[in-house]
Amino acid sequence: EPEVTQTPSHQVTQMGQEVILRCVPISNHLYFYWYRQILGQKVEFLVSFYNNEISEKSEIFDDQFSVERPDGSNFTLKIRSTKLEDSAMYFCASNLDSWSGQYFGPGTRLTVT
Amino acid sequence: GIQVEQSPPDLILQEGANSTLRCNFSDSVNNLQWFHQNPWGQLINLFYIPSGTKQNGRLSATTVATERYSLLYISSSQTTDSGVYFCAVSNAGNNRKLIWGLGTSLAVNP
Numbered sequence: 001e002p003e004v005t006q007t008p009s010h011q012v013t014q015m016g017q018e019v020i021l022r023c024v025p026i027s028n029h030l031y032f033y034w035y036r037q038i039l040g041q042k043v044e045f046l047v048s049f050y051n052n053e054i055s056e057k058s059e060i061f062d063d064q065f066s067v068e069r070p071d072g073s074n075f076t077l078k079i080r081s082t083k084l085e086d087s088a089m090y091f092c093a094s095n096l097d098s099w100s101g102q103y104f105g106p107g108t109r110l111t112v113t
Numbered sequence: 114g115i116q117v118e119q120s121p122p123d124l125i126l127q128e129g130a131n132s133t134l135r136c137n138f139s140d141s142v143n144n145l146q147w148f149h150q151n152p153w154g155q156l157i158n159l160f161y162i163p164s165g166t167k168q169n170g171r172l173s174a175t176t177v178a179t180e181r182y183s184l185l186y187i188s189s190s191q192t193t194d195s196g197v198y199f200c201a202v203s204n205a206g207n208n209r210k211l212i213w214g215l216g217t218s219l220a221v222n223p
Contacts, residue, residue, distance in 0.1 A: 031209060043199065045210040056210060089154050098209045099143050101161030107154055
């Protein structure tokens with residue numbers, strides 16, 4: 001069964017550094033998402049992406065964040081200058097059309113020190 | 114925006130017991146998904162169930178969209194069922210993003 005993959009599984013970075021989290025959505029899917037989960041809390045929506053542009057972003061997704069689909073397979077989340085409060089699990093998801101179930105990757109655990 | 118409430122927040126079972134987890138939502142939905150978050154933090158897709166009933170092995174789910182709730186049934190629980198169970202929904206007003214409940218933390222003891 002096709003699956004969403006994410007790399008790296010765990011990233012440790014120092015405050016102020018830039019990080020890029022990578023995702024490979026399921027190949028025929030058209031909608032892409034990033035969510036995050038701070039330890040012990042619920043999952044929160046960050047951004048959705050369709051047709052090579054952001055379709056919606058949350059209040060969390062400020063100017064420090066950006067997303068890109070640099071080629072036909074990858075979908076990346078960049079955090080320009082990480083803060084301690086960016087420490088969280090980041091999940092990528094995709095779906096075929098807007099109302100079908102979303103498929104989630106295994107997540108990247110980001111630790112900012 | 115739409116609100117999602119899950120109950121109970123915590124549940125402890127003996128291996129072999131059955132349980133029912135509930136998800137209430139405050140508006141009509143066109144997507145409802147149940148997930149299991151394992152001890153490694155991974156989100157495992159259990160069901161895509163905006164309405165109706167589905168079964169997968171020892172798990173089944175029912176969504177009554179008109180009454181704005183969904184139930185997840187776990188039968189003959191096993192220690193590997195431990196973890197957090199999340200309900201997440203979306204509707205037309207959310208532009209497809211999933212809104213998540215706080216989850217039910219399940220511990221199954223041997």
